[in-house]
Amino acid sequence: MRTIPDDMPREIVTVGLPSGSERRLVLRLLAYWRSLQEGEEFPPRSAINVTDIADLWKDAFILDTRESPDDPVFRFFGDALSHRCGETLIGRHISEVPPNCLASVAVEYAGVVLERRAPMSRGGEFTEADGIRTLYRSILLPLSDDGETITGILGAANCRELVGD
Amino acid sequence: MKAFEIHTFRGGKWKIDSVFDDRDLALFEARRMDSSNRFPGVRVVEEIFDEASSQTTSRTIFRGGSGAEQQMQPQNKQAPSRMPAKQRAAGEERAPKGGKRPGAKKNSTFSGVLLMFLAVGVLGFAAMFGLQYFAGIHLN
Numbered sequence: 001m002r003t004i005p006d007d008m009p010r011e012i013v014t015v016g017l018p019s020g021s022e023r024r025l026v027l028r029l030l031a032y033w034r035s036l037q038e039g040e041e042f043p044p045r046s047a048i049n050v051t052d053i054a055d056l057w058k059d060a061f062i063l064d065t066r067e068s069p070d071d072p073v074f075r076f077f078g079d080a081l082s083h084r085c086g087e088t089l090i091g092r093h094i095s096e097v098p099p100n101c102l103a104s105v106a107v108e109y110a111g112v113v114l115e116r117r118a119p120m121s122r123g124g125e126f127t128e129a130d131g132i133r134t135l136y137r138s139i140l141l142p143l144s145d146d147g148e149t150i151t152g153i154l155g156a157a158n159c160r161e162l163v164g165d
Numbered sequence: 166m167k168a169f170e171i172h173t174f175r176g177g178k179w180k181i182d183s184v185f186d187d188r189d190l191a192l193f194e195a196r197r198m199d200s201s202n203r204f205p206g207v208r209v210v211e212e213i214f215d216e217a218s219s220q221t222t223s224r225t226i227f228r229g230g231s232g233a234e235q236q237m238q239p240q241n242k243q244a245p246s247r248m249p250a251k252q253r254a255a256g257e258e259r260a261p262k263g264g265k266r267p268g269a270k271k272n273s274t275f276s277g278v279l280l281m282f283l284a285v286g287v288l289g290f291a292a293m294f295g296l297q298y299f300a301g302i303h304l305n
Contacts, residue, residue, distance in 0.1 A: 023190055030183070030194065119183040121190060137187075 026121045026139035029056055029156045033119065033141040041117075042144035045152045056156060062143075063094065063107065063153040069114055071095045072153065077103075081157065084128075100129040106138035106157035113140045114150055125162070133162040166214045169226075171195050174206030182207075192227055199229030206230045 032053050036043035050057050058080040063072035074089045082088040085101040097104045105126050113120050123137035138157035142150045169191035171182040182198070185191040191209050199207040207229035214221045 023187070023193075027190065027194060031197075116181065116184065118181045121183070121185045121187065123187060 023137060025056060025059055025156055025158050026137055029053065029060065029139055029154070030119060030121075030141065032056075033154060040144070040147040042142045042147060042150060044145050044147075045143045045154075046145070048143075048154065059158045060154065060156040061089075061103070061106075063110060063155065064151070065110075065114065065153060066151050068093065069150075070111065072107075072110060075152070078156075081106075084159070098129070100127060102126075102128075102134070102136055102157050102159050105136055106155060107140070110140060110153055110155075113142055113153060117142060117150065128161075134159045135162060166216065168212045168214075170210045170212060171198065172206075172208050172210060173198065173204040174230075175204060179206070179208070188226075195227050195229060204230065 033043060036047040038047075045062065048062070053060070058078040060076070060078045061074055061081060062076040064075045065072045067073065071093045073091065073093055075091075077089045081103050085098055085103050087098075089097060089103060094107045094110060097107060105124070109120060109122055119139065119141045121137065121139040123135070125133060125135050128134050136157055136159035139155060141154040143152035143154055145151045167186065167188075169185045169188055171185070171191055171194060172179045173182045174180075183191075183194065185194070188211070195207050195209045198204060207227075208225050209227035210223050211226045212221055212223045
């Protein structure tokens with residue numbers, strides 16, 4: 001497993017982003033993921049440093065695909081996501097995610113990411129358990145410990161409720 | 166259903182870099198990647214899947230690194246084909262116009278040469294017999 005040197009330049013996007021906090025989140029996380037690539041197709045999980053993306057971390061999660069690629073396990077689950085879903089999902093499989101919560105729509109295309117071996121971002125509208133219509137945007141970014149086999153997914157999602165629409 | 170794929174030119178071929186369902190996001194990211202000069206070519210391909218016909222149509226909506234793109238065209242772009250997609254996917258080749266296959270002309274040439282040899286042989290034997298016949302008459 002390799003580690004990224006502390007003095008390595010990292011490009012974090014903060015200016016000129018399209019409008020909407022949802023878009024800013026996915027583009028910033030994608031830029032961070034690219035900064036960790038270091039010539040490899042996928043960065044390793046060990047390269048992720050929470051202090052680099054401190055303000056994004058609450059909306060982020062990490063999936064472990066090593067044991068069960070078809071049903072990955074949450075190894076990290078941000079506070080904002082926990083609040084939305086009513087519980088933390090660390091140690092739980094994605095098949096156990098409660099329906100109609102932000103995390104459920106954010107991870108539903110994890111299998112496609114593993115198949116296409118590329119970062120993917122999706123957004124849309126869903127109805128939360130309490131009946132509130134919500135717009136969301138999410139991103140899933142493949143991780144690899146050996147640069148070839150996908151061993152994890154770094155993801156993030158955020159949303160806003162549709163009021164009066 | 167629409168998808169916007171960012172493709173980058175790496176190692177002599179186009180590879181899918183990332184996939185978005187949002188046009189603005191894909192274009193923003195592609196422009197950012199293009200301006201970083203990290204790749205000789207960056208493009209965004211819009212893919213539209215028609216559920217009714219189960220057909221996907223795609224078109225390029227952004228091309229970055231214009232100079233490099235032109236250099237890549239001869240080896241990457243194929244001439245449009247009128248062959249049905251199913252036939253193309255199976256790697257089938259259609260015979261050229263006129264219904265003749267490429268091997269047909271070779272076969273006819275081979276037959277002609279064979280016939281010519283036979284004709285020369287027959288004429289040769291006839292000439293030999295003729296000479297012997299006339300020689301026999303003369304000696305007798």
